Amino acid sequence: MTTGKMHSAKRKKFITNSAVHVILGVLAVIWVFPIVWVILTSFRAEKGSYVSTFLPQSYSLDNYIKLFTDTSILNFPQMFMNTLFIAVCSCILATFYVLAVSYCLSRLRFKLRKPYMNMAMILGLFPGFMSMVAVYFILKALGLSEGNLIKLALILVYSGGAGLGFQIAKGFFDTIPFAVDEAALLDGCTKWQIFTKITLPLSKPIVIYTTLTSFMSPWLDFIFAKVICRANSDQYTIAIGLWRMLEKEYIDSWYTCFAAGAVLISIPIAALFLYMQRYYVDGLSGAVKG
Amino acid sequence: MGILKKRVNEFPTPYTCVNAVKKGGIETKLSMVLMGFGNIVHGQMIKGLIYLAVEAAYIVFMVMAGVNCIAMLPSLGSVEQKEVWNEAAQVYTYTKGDQSILILLYGVATILLTFLMVCAWRGTLRSAYKAECLAKEGRHVNSFREDLKSLLHENLQRLLMTPPMVFIALFTILPLIFMICMAFTNYSKIGEHLVLFDWVGLDNFKALFDSGSILGSTFWSVLGWTLVWAFFATFSNYIFGMIVSLLINRKGTRGKGFWRFCFVLSCAVPMFVSLLIMRTMLQPEGAVNVLLRNLGLIAQDASLPFFTDPTWARVTVIIINIWVGVPYTLLQLTGVLQNIPEELYEAARVDGANAFQIFFKITLPYMLYVTTPYLITTFTGNVNNFNVIYLLSGGDPVTDVGATAGKTDLLVTWLYKLTIDKQYYNIGAVIGILTFIILAIGALLTYRNSKSYKEEGGF
Structure with a gap:
């Protein structure tokens, strides 16, 4: 039984x-x-x-050969270099901004701290590209909407909002015990030294995470690049280039090249993503549990 | 509600502007007119001179351009560009007309600059009063070098926060104010107001809420679909992601890492790439229809109307969104799911509950309870989900002739179409503001309930 x-x-x-x-x-x-x-x-x-x-x-x-040799209409190698350049520059700026703001909000106590966090929350609610047209006009007024300066414009735009994306890094800094800071203060460290010599080395995962996310965003963004580049095809980034290959006038001759380009772009992005997946989960589950 | 509560001043200091005006000496009061004077008197030469230079620069700017910029704001310019026959050169020349958009931009920028100037003015007053008090009490007044040094320690936040703040002011706040202003003008291709436009008050809001006009009826249908979409997109991903996660992580499943890798792989591919691939696969002549034809499931010349029939298109985008979103949900929810106490499941199993009952009676209620903030942020994220709709269906199909939005357009994609394609800037700005209001309601609900906001910084 x-x-x-x-x-x-x-x-x-x-x-x-x-x-x-x-x-x-x-x-x-x-x-x-x-x-x-x-x-x-x-x-x-x-x-x-x-x-x-x-x-x-x-x-x-x-298809791969054509992608790199046929540069008369859609210049893939140039797009790749454009995007790489923009990504490296905006990554440096954005990483510094995110880490600096997160450190201040997590470790320092000052009068504008709460107002700043409330402001960040409110600004985050506006549709991101509602101000896109306005950004374009501002860049135009600054004289950054022509020629090579478009790259600078894109760098500024990609790193411009970085100071508002502090939540994940701040959450991480919050977990480092305050006692560490206090001990360093007693030993005569300045707060700048605490930031550079103690907090940052202790937060390697989040530094890597921030760097990689800000490095990846220019490869993935499509809307801002399209609005700011307009018809300047020599300044196009990868995302616009791939999108254009699927437009009516190009799709017949470029369709298989689009697939090749998509594969080429996906390999590094996928590698980076799989590498930082664990940080991604850690950072987010912290935010969810809150 | 944390935001509306009266804030208690956490940082009391005797060196306030009010005190400076009330109790300050003659040199402090003079600083109100001649910025930095108080600092110079008390030996802070360089600091005082910097304040003075700021004041001088501001006055020069205002006299040269600023006053004009602000004075033009109410009218937004009225001089039209004119064609004049130049007799001498035998050509038409153009006289320079006003460009309302630049007048508005410069005006808003000047106002922002003036606001910063007021901040600097308050700063100089406080600094002068502080220097005066310290000198009176016979204490040490910081030299410029010491001030700079303090940037690395007591005032580190000023050093670290200023550059990001400048960027945010220039590329987020200024454009937003500028855009909000546009909502109250007639800056639009309708009526050819692209060069010169005027303030029209709330007319654009009225036009959008008037359900008799084509714009009004489009607005209500787009708003309705946006909410339906956000609801289905959020919950389909949430529940489906949870089921997949449970399937992968249950005890009997072999090769957990392999299954997880299969799903995560698809979110490692850039989203615009996978969406564009999906779009081409689902075209009338695309891969999916070809596959169905080859398998004999549909006739040789037939194709399923994935993006050409309104209902098909709406269901398609929701299903594709499941494909795109489930891996992310999987990554985010797995940890939380594993935190559900095992006793709950065991008790249910002892009572003879089956898998479905366990899911709907235990897992789902528990998860809903724990992840409400996550759900609401996903919901607001979906209201703003530009990529999926724009890259997948582009808002198509457009069924009403004359309507500016298609059947799958969300408020945000409609905003994009109106501003970039149609150049109805004012209506676009109104839609942006309305989206903000919808999201703000959602966010208020989130933050009212979220523990992390209430307890933040309570060390």
Whole structure:
């Protein structure tokens, strides 16, 4: 009797387990499938955007070669360099801003602290690009809307709001015991020294997280770049370039190159993302539990 | 409510502006007119001179340009650009007309600058009074070098916060004020008010709320869809993400890391790339339709109307959003899910509950209780979810001829279309303000209930 019951319970467990694995398998296929498809498409030898077969008939590396050699209409290498330059510069500025603001709000007590945090909350509620047109006019008034200065304009725009995104880093700094700071103060450190020599080295994960997120944003942003670059195609970033390849006049000849470009961009971003995934989870679960 | 409560002054100091005016000596009072005078008298030469230079620069700026900028604000300019026949050169020349947009921008910037000047003025007054008091009591008055040194210690926040604040003022606050001003003008392609425009008060708000006009009816339908979308997008992701997370993390599942990797991989690909891929796959001649045809599920020349039929399009964007959003939900909720006390589950199992009952009676209520703030922020995030809609459907399909928004347009994508494509800047600004109001209500609910806000900084 008991063994029979045990046996049926085991059977039931086995059935449930297999069902779960099958469901997960189906879901995983659905989630991975578009990615596999784009990788296959990037090696597709047939040209044109819409073909009658689902999988490529023959494979070649032409799409990647064309991406880097055919620079007459859409200059992919230049877009790549533009984006890299903008990303590096705005990453340096934005990281410094985020860490400085977070440190001040977490460790120092001053009169404008609460008002600043309330202001950040209120500003965060406006649709991000509601002010986009206005930003463009301001950049134009500053003379930054033509030629190479567009890069500077984009750097300023990407790092401009950095001081408002302090929540995650501040949450991390809050967890470092105050006793550490007090001990350093007794030893005669200035607060600047505490910031650079104690807090930052203790917060390596969040420094890496902040650097990577601010490095990635120019690669991913599409709206601001489009509004600020307008018709200056020599200043385009990767995101606009890829988007343009799918526009009506280009899609037929550039569709497979789009897939190749998408793969090339996704590899470094995916690597960075998978690397910092643990910081991502830590930072957010802290915010959620609050 | 923390924001509305009267703030207790945490940092009492005797060196306030009121005290300076009431009790300050003659040199302090003179600083009200001649900034930095008090500092110079008490030996803070460089500091005083800097204040004086700031004042001089401000006065010069105001005389040269500032007064004019502010004076033009009420009318926003009236001189039209004119074509004049130049007899001598035998060509048409253009006289310089007013450009309302620049007048508005410079006017707002001047007002912001004046506000900063008032802050500097209060600063000089306080600083002069402090120097006077210290000198009277025979205590040490800081030299300029010591002031600079204090930036690294007592006043570190000034050193660290100023550059970010400048950027925020220039690229967030100034544009926002500027945009809010636009909502009260007729700056729009309607009626050709792109160069010269005027203040029109609340007319734009009235036009948008008037459900008889085409703009008004579009607004209500877009608002309705935005709320429906935000609701479904938030909860479909939330519940689906939770189910996937539970499936992966249950005891019997093998290869947890592999399954998690499969899902996380899709959010490692840049979002605009995966959305653009999805869009091309779902076109009438796209990969999905081709696959269905090859499998014989639909006729050879038929295609499913993913983005051409309103209902199909709405369901499609919600489903694609599940594809995009579930990996993120998975990352964020797994930790919280694992915190649910095991006893609850065991008790339920002893009582003979099945998996569905456990999920709906224990997991979901517990999660709703713990993650309410998260849910509300996701909801507001979805109201503002520009990327998914714009890159996926572009707001299509447009069914009403003459309407400026399609059937899947959200308030934000409609805002984008109105400002960038149509150049109806004023209506766009009004929509931005209304979106803000909707989100602010949501945020008030969040922060009223969130422990982290109430207890923040309570060390």
